[in-house]
Amino acid sequence: MMVCAGQQNTSGYFLALLITPLLLINGEMTSDYPSSVEAPIFWINNNSDPKWDSEELTLQPIFVNEPFVCGFHCKVEENNTCLFAISIFISNGSYPYNPISRMIWSANRNNPVGRGAKLQLSQQGDLALRDVDSTLVWSPKTAGMSVLELMLNNSGNLMLFDRNKEMVWQSFDHPTDSLVPRQRLVSGQKLVANMSVTNWSEGLYSFSIDDNGSFVAYMESDATLLYYQSPGSNLRSATGQFYAEYHSCRFGTLSLPEVRIGSSSFSFIQLDHDGHLSKFWGTETGWEKAYDLFKKRLDSCSYPLVCGEYGICSPEGSCSCPEADQNRGTYTYFRQINSSQHNFACSPYNPISCKSPNQSLLEVKDVDFALPDFGRGNYHKADIESCKQGCLKNCSCKSQALSFKKVDASSNQSLFLKVQNSSAPQIPPPPVSPKKGGRQNMGVIIGSTVGAFFIVLLVICFLSFLESKKDAKDVEEDYLGHISGAPSRFSYEELKVATDNFSNKLGEGGFGCVFQGTLPGGAQIAVKCLDGFGPVRKSFIAEVETIGSTHHFNLVRLVGFCAEKSRMLLVYEYMCNGSLDQWIFYRDKALVLGWQCRRKIILDIAKGLAYLHEGCRQKIIHLDIKPQNILLDENFNAKVSDFGLSKLMGREQSQIVTTIRGTPGYMAPEWLNSIITEKVDIYSFGIVVLEILCGRKNVDRSLPEEDTHLISLFKRKVEDGQLLDLVDKCNEEMQSNAAEVVEMMKVAAWCLQGEYASRPSMSIVVKFLEGKMDDENEYDFSKPPAPAEVETLGYQTDTAAVIPSVLSGPR
Structure with a gap:
């Protein structure tokens, strides 16, 4: 048994944190807006609601489902230029305030509305956008289809559902100029660029899939004026239509560079007003154009209007x-x-x-x-004259x-x-300059000489700068090979052969793609491909430094790495059962984990974190504990992975100051002041434990609004004495062991206390899970800890912040 003796007296201490305010990083701003509503309802485009503003744009949200926001987008200088649209946003370090957004879909780009416009979902199921004078501007024409619900899902797709929960319309079927991950472009659909940066109406360029399944880009005024055509064919659906689905690493037949690592690294592709089809990804400073999908076939002069008319x-x-x-x-x-x-x-x-x-x-x-x-x-050869x-x-x-x-x-x-010919201005031949005086000529000579000297000096400085950057990069790559205990170093060609030219993709995410491979000796590996500079390179080095020198059964082993110029690859042991999230969040019965397996996974994660915090020469704070970073081997042993955001902390240090990093929803409240300890990992661990026991995500916007945030729901169920309602209902073994599951929820509550000092160390959590805390003098769960007792555990606590809970055990 994992629950030790004395468990009947533990309830008061564990759930105390649930009385305190919830300071979830992703909860406060976005929770003001739903992701779905039911008919009838309407919205007015005005200034009374909270807005997200920039110098050029006012964004009035209606729906939010991170990282997407749907609402009225208005130009600051033009009150009558507003679109009902969807944007993708990043936080720029001040999450969630002042987000940097980029519009990826709009309903009325050719017919903007003004302040006072109304969007209404009627009782009859018709969604309609009307201008201030009640003129109908846009509608998906769903009247009579028994529409009940309007939803923005977490892929950025705006959808209408009828009373049978069947989808009757979606924005993915009506793209404007952009595609987001998991969105398809189907033959018959097309992307049309904006007229310009400031003009949102349909512009001069289009992109689509032709009757042969090839990508084509052309002038919107004449589809025969092609300026791009892909050589290969895309996939054909069961209905006979060709389609291409966008993923971070691929769009149909086109391969793309991976998305940068980091919580703000969302991506999309967009047909820009200049005719380029580009992939954008989020950075700390905004949206960066990362890759031009046409560049392998087109040079800079191959676009129809690159220099305007007649240029x-x-x-x-x-x-x-x-x-x-x-x-x-x-x-x-x-x-x-x-x-x-x-x-x-x-x-x-x-x-x-x-x-x-x-x-x-x-x-x-x-x-x-x-x-x-x-x-x-349209052109043909003929006699010139x-x-x-x-x-x-x-x-x-x-x-x-x-x-x-x-x-x-x-x-x-x-x-x-x-x-x-008429009135064409004549250009005379260039005039011959008369001879100047000697003194004037001397001034010209001196001026030219000085100017040439400074130009040469600037060129030398520039070349020296480039050389220093190259040297710094060489030093950095050389440094990687001399890290104490560093794993093996592979060449890019070795990994290309091992992965069969990166053909077997295991998955993808914010970091990019992971491929399965086999080393010459037969060992199975997983190769993570990173692409980018700055934060990506720092994350790469942090991972090699951190996990390369650590060895523990519950940490994923870093077999080796590759660092060749801009290529950065990490080689891990292969974990055949993938990441934990696909076993606890998906409703495929073949992937459901039983109670004993889940209990063992929780213990494995705790052991891995205890080693990082207390078993290494320096404390290692992971900073991104979440189900996606917990991998499972063939025997469902859990191992902590992905150390790209980790920080080292000296044993003499009680806390460190660092920039905000991690995944929203798993970040502890103390991140708000950027002063942290290893207890931020313990908070994240508490979130993961709850997700494992409840079989749902911490933030699930497909649920009713009051149940969206798991911790808020947890607090409410504690107060109502209904914790059994939270036990994963999709597994009979979980239900039959519901009493033990509820006891395990106390561990999550213990780790989730608002005051970081009140959370236990991971070694204490491991002892409790292993049933090794029989001596009540070691830790008394029945009342708040006394200072002397706490001191023996190596941390301090504010006992005044711990309030007895109403939980007295399973009901």
């Missing part, structure tokens, strides 16, 4: 307007409108006019259309208003642009 793109990426030979004193016909690379455009001085037939063809040498070869379906004369005689003959690009002069290729 010419050079191989260096600069833009210019077409012009004649200025040295001959001929005419120029185009003027530059804007010098910005993304807003560059050229305009003819005199537009083509059929009323004034004085036109000619301007030859622009060594240029070509910006479109690749597969985007020229016949083509020129035919165009001059036909007023409707004009060039496409696209960009052009420079090509090699050896190609002997020319482009002819039709221009209007």
Whole structure:
């Protein structure tokens, strides 16, 4: 038995924390907004509710399901420019206030509404967005379908359900310009870019899957003007439609770099206003464009309007307007409108006019259309002179208003642009400068020399900076190989062979992807691939330093690592039963764990943490204890993994100051002031114990609002004497041992006390779970601990904060 003698007297001490305020990191702000509602209900777009503001945008939430928020998005400077939309947000270190959001779906992008607009889910089941004058702006047209519920799920999908809980509409079927993880793009659907950064309406570029299952990107005005086409085919569904599903490592046939490690590392892909399809991921400073999905087939000059209308793109990426030979004193016909690379455009001085037939063809040498070869379906070869004369005689003959690009002069290729001759400004030949006086020439020479000197100096400084960065990186990689007790170092090619070119993916998450492999000796391994810089590299080094030198049965063994330039891979022992979350949160009966197995897993986790806190030369604080970081071997032995956020703490230190890190929902209240001890791990352990016993997530927004947060529900059930209601109902063995399960809940409550000093050490938790605390003098559970007794356990407590509980045992 895991419960020791004297268990009938333990209740008062364990549940004391549940009377204190709950300071969950992810609870306070987002809990103000539901993730689902039932009809009838309506919302008004006004300023009375709490808002999340930035300099350009006011976001008034209706639904929140982290990391997504759905509501009214309004431009600060334009009161009549509001969209009903969904954004993905990150916290920027001030979670959850002032989040940095990025819009990923909108209902009315081409028809914005003003302040006072109304969104209503009627009794008849119709969802309708009406402007302030009651004009219908948008509706999914579900009237008559018995719609009862509107929900934003944790994948960012807005859904409507009928009274039979059947989905009748979802936003995933109507994408705008973005896709989020687990969202599919199906043939017949398309992404359409915004017009510009500031203009949310549909723009010039589209992206979809064609009838052959290939990705295509094209000008929205003419689907034949392709500028991108993928070579391979995507998957075909049972209905015959092609589709591509976005994951952090892959989108259909396209491979993507992994998402950065860290709790803010959400990602999405978006067709931007300049025609690029990019993957974005969250960083500490905002959303960063991490990867261009077109870059393997397109250069910077291959986009239809990279230099605006009539602009010419050079191989260096600069833009210019077409012009004649200025040295001959001929005419120029185009003027530059804007010098910005993304807003560059050229305009003819005199537009083509059929009323004034004085036109000619301007030859622009060594240029070509910006479109690749597969985007020229409408063009054909012809005799040049016949083509020129035919165009001059036909007023409707004009060039496409696209960009052009420079090509090699050896190609002997020319482009002819039709221009209007009248009133074209003539450019005279360059004037010859008269001779200047000697003193003035000397000033020019001195000025040029000084300027050249500073330019050379800047170049030298820049090269020295690059070399120092390279040296620092080499020193860092060399340092990894000399860490005391460091595991084996692999080459990238060795791991590529071991994983069969990374073909067998075990899973993916905020860090990226994990692949199964086999070493030459036959040992099974799991290879975690990290990609990125800054926090990712620090996390990589922390993991090698921390777990590489530790050895305990309940810690996942780090077999080795690879550090080659930007490639960072960690090699672990293979855990065939995966992570704990898939065994306690999923309702597949084949994956349900019995009581004895769950009890052993809890003890295994406690032993692993006790070793980290008390069995190493320095204390190791894990800082990210959660079911996803608990792995199970073939015998369901639990092992703590993922030390990327861990911190070392000297044994003489009572606490440390560090930046906030970890996973919202598992973070202790003391994180609010960034001064922590190893007791933050014990708080997280208490959350995990509750999740194991109850068979549900700490935060589950699919449940009624009052049951969303497990700790709040736990507190309420304690006060009502109904803890048996929390025991996992999906397992008969858990129900038949409900009395023991409730006793184990006291361990969770003990670890979850609001005051960190009142939580036990992990070694004491292990003793209690093993039934080795028979001597009541060692720890008396029946009353708050006396200071002398607490001192023998190595920590201090505020006994005034411990209030007797109403729990007296199982009922």
